[in-house]
Amino acid sequence: MNPVRWLGLAVLLAIVCFSTWKVDAWRYGKQLADIRKEFADYKSDIATAATKASEDARAIEQQRQRDIKKVRTDAAEQKQKDDALADLQRADAGRLREQIGHLLADKGILNTRLAERGKTIEDLADLLAELRSEADGYAGELAAALTASRRAGFACEASYDAVSIADR
Structure with missing residues (x-):
């Protein structure tokens, strides 16, 4: 083989390698x-x-905040309603105490009238009137405390429900 062929073969091999590369x-x-x-x-x-x-x-956090704000608003509205009812009950209790006071003041007149009929009023009526007045006062205080506790419980429950429902 002649050197030109070797050179051609080498060039051809180089071209094939370069093309493959x-x-x-x-x-x-x-x-x-x-x-x-x-x-x-x-x-x-x-x-x-x-x-x-x-x-x-x-979005979930904003919804939770709206739910909690609604619960707070509802609780505040319920508190206003409860406070108005408690004020009404206090006014009624005041009127009742006033009536009891009038009855006790009129006791002397009643004793005189009943004595004319042959009957007497003992101190038992005074005791019963005072006990009733005190019981009404305590009942009002207990009702106010119970209402506040109930309102707080409902607000807490509504807050929990608002947050736990959003998790589901």
Whole structure:
């Protein structure tokens, strides 16, 4: 074989090797570009999911805050109603005490009238009137305390329900 053929064969072999190397580089470049595109899409999907999760969490928290605010508003309205009812009951108790006072003041007149008929009123009527007056006062205080406790319990229960329902 002559040197020109060897040189031609060497050049041909070099061209084949270079072509193979270029084709492989092109394939790997395309694969790398595909992998980079997939990775960019993956990062974009994660960022979108994170943004959506953040917005969902913010919406849930805002809903919880609205629910708790509604519970507070309802509790305040119920307190106003309860306070108005308690004031009415106190006024009624005051009128009742006033009537008992008038009855006790008129006791002398009643004793005189009953004595004319042959009957007497003993101190038992005074004791019963005082006991009734004190019982009414204590009942009013207990009712106010019970109403406040009941209102606080309902507000607590409503707050818990608002938060626990939002978790489901």
